[in-house]
Amino acid sequence: MAIYQLGRSVFGDPRNNGNLMTIEEANALLEEWVPNERLRLHMKQVAAVMKAWAIEKENADAATALKWELAGLLHDADWEKHPDDHCRVIIEELERRQIDPEVIHCIASHGPKYFGVEPENTMDKMIYVFDELSGLIHAYSLMRPEGYDGMEVKGVKKRLKEKSFAANVSRDDINDALSRINTSLEDIIQFIIDHQSSIR
Numbered sequence: 001m002a003i004y005q006l007g008r009s010v011f012g013d014p015r016n017n018g019n020l021m022t023i024e025e026a027n028a029l030l031e032e033w034v035p036n037e038r039l040r041l042h043m044k045q046v047a048a049v050m051k052a053w054a055i056e057k058e059n060a061d062a063a064t065a066l067k068w069e070l071a072g073l074l075h076d077a078d079w080e081k082h083p084d085d086h087c088r089v090i091i092e093e094l095e096r097r098q099i100d101p102e103v104i105h106c107i108a109s110h111g112p113k114y115f116g117v118e119p120e121n122t123m124d125k126m127i128y129v130f131d132e133l134s135g136l137i138h139a140y141s142l143m144r145p146e147g148y149d150g151m152e153v154k155g156v157k158k159r160l161k162e163k164s165f166a167a168n169v170s171r172d173d174i175n176d177a178l179s180r181i182n183t184s185l186e187d188i189i190q191f192i193i194d195h196q197s198s199i200r
């Protein structure tokens, strides 16, 4: 199993503040880097939830919401082709493209235990909160004949307690992420269900 520690804490260049890419450019990168459709879907779902949270809960303007969305969309972009070097490769690509440091730091901190980078601002904390839960909720939708229709928070919580269900989803990471914010697990689950169910 790879140990991903990045061994650095500063990402990007402050001169690139506000430098973003379009969603079309990010999707083109995903098409090239991520042949696995299910992994692409995972990133699109996290992106949709991140964008919605920025707009609905943080009153983000369009540029800020795009940052949140891009971080979600690209956070696992190198996972399929560089499993032993996960995060480092996409970070260096975004630095090469002179992307806003906040987007890069957000990606670098989406798994503090693995990358050795602590989430700092709200965007960092929320990607960490959403990442694993989004995957578990999607796995749950796949085993329900009705998919997301009628999915309830209590059903998700039940799956969360079942260690064998989506066993690769780290319950420790979910708890650690939630301990860093002031929103309940229940509210986060409902928010994810509401905002990722339509992403295909």
Ligand SMILES: [Fe+2]
Binding pocket: 042, 046, 075, 076, 131, 132
């Ligand atoms: Fe992820």
